[in-house]
Amino acid sequence: MNLFKNKIQDERVVNEQNKIYREIYLLIYIICLASVICKFFVYGYFEMEHVATEMIIFLVAGIYYGVRASQKGLFSAEVELHDNKSKWSYQTKTLTSGIVIGVLLGLFFGLNSAYSYADSQSQAIYYFFITFVASMMFYIPILVLVLAISYSSAKKQSDKAVEKQLEDEE
Amino acid sequence: MMKNLKLKVARVEHDLSQAELAKKVDVTRQTIGLIEQGKYNPSLQLCISICKTLNKTLDDLFWQEED
Numbered sequence: 633m634n635l636f637k638n639k640i641q642d643e644r645v646v647n648e649q650n651k652i653y654r655e656i657y658l659l660i661y662i663i664c665l666a667s668v669i670c671k672f673f674v675y676g677y678f679e680m681e682h683v684a685t686e687m688i689i690f691l692v693a694g695i696y697y698g699v700r701a702s703q704k705g706l707f708s709a710e711v712e713l714h715d716n717k718s719k720w721s722y723q724t725k726t727l728t729s730g731i732v733i734g735v736l737l738g739l740f741f742g743l744n745s746a747y748s749y750a751d752s753q754s755q756a757i758y759y760f761f762i763t764f765v766a767s768m769m770f771y772i773p774i775l776v777l778v779l780a781i782s783y784s785s786a787k788k789q790s791d792k793a794v795e796k797q798l799e800d801e802e
Numbered sequence: 803m804m805k806n807l808k809l810k811v812a813r814v815e816h817d818l819s820q821a822e823l824a825k826k827v828d829v830t831r832q833t834i835g836l837i838e839q840g841k842y843n844p845s846l847q848l849c850i851s852i853c854k855t856l857n858k859t860l861d862d863l864f865w866q867e868e869d
Contacts, residue, residue, distance in 0.1 A: 709830040716825060798835040 657693070664689050678744075702786040705793035723783060730779040734772035741767040805840045809863050812856045813838075827851045 664686040671682045680687070701707045711722045718725075742764030750756035813823050813834075820838070821831040827848065836842035837852075844852070849864050856863070 705832060709832055712830045712832075713828075794832050797841070798832065798839070 660689065661693075677748075698782070698786055702789040703793055705790050705797055707786050707790035708794050709790075711787065711790075726779050726783050727776055730775035731772055734768055734775050737771045738764045738767035804866055806838050806863070806866075809852070809856075810838045812858050812863060816856055818856075823852070823855065826855045 668683045668686050672678055675682060698707070701710070714722045714725075720728075742760040745763040746756040746760040750759045813820070816823075818826075820834045824831045824834045827834075828851075829848065833842060833844075833848075837844050849860055853860055853863055
């Protein structure tokens with residue numbers, strides 16, 4: 633007999649516990665984000681080595697959610713609910729977010745380059761624009777491609793999972 | 803798990819597809835499909851919402867007689 637196995641479960645308690653786990657996840661996310669911001673101000677520059685742990689937490693958590701949501705068919709449900717209510721489709725929003733992130737990264741690197749390396753105002757403007765444009769040219773296509781591929785593969789896998797769940801229905 | 807045929811019949815009586823019923827009660831087609839198959843236990847709130855949409859009572863759709 634297993635003394636540690638308690639099979640009695642109250643659904644209200646389980647639901648409340650799940651809510652707490654959700655809050656804990658958000659808390660960890662906020663702590664990681666605060667840690668990244670603090671390190672940026674403490675060191676005065678952005679170095680990947682300093683924030684590797686935080687980045688791993690962000691990335692692995694995101695990827696894990698994406699994979700599990702696709703396996704359980706939740707991603708298709710998210711897309712369906714979103715597309716029923718919104719004027720813009722989920723896919724359009726995903727691709728647009730890739731462009732927006734690319735522009736923001738371009739701005740960040742452009743400003744960083746202008747502040748860190750320029751000696752005069754005209755040089756700062758020149759450095760800003762050259763880095764801004766180059767960063768956008770590099771990041772936007774990569775981000776859009778990565779997001780488009782991950783969207784379509786997640787959707788495909790999720791649709792398959794839904795089909796399997798409902799297959800003996802009719 | 804037992805299939806919920808009463809829900810399926812009531813839905814068909816109203817000439818609604820799973821997707822149409824899902825849209826009316828703000829859930830996905832998958833959720834309605836899983837409820838009909840008896841693979842998902844809906845919350846009381848969702849049950850009431852489905853009943854109101856199909857003009858049925860909770861007993862009509864969700865009470866299952868023991869054999």
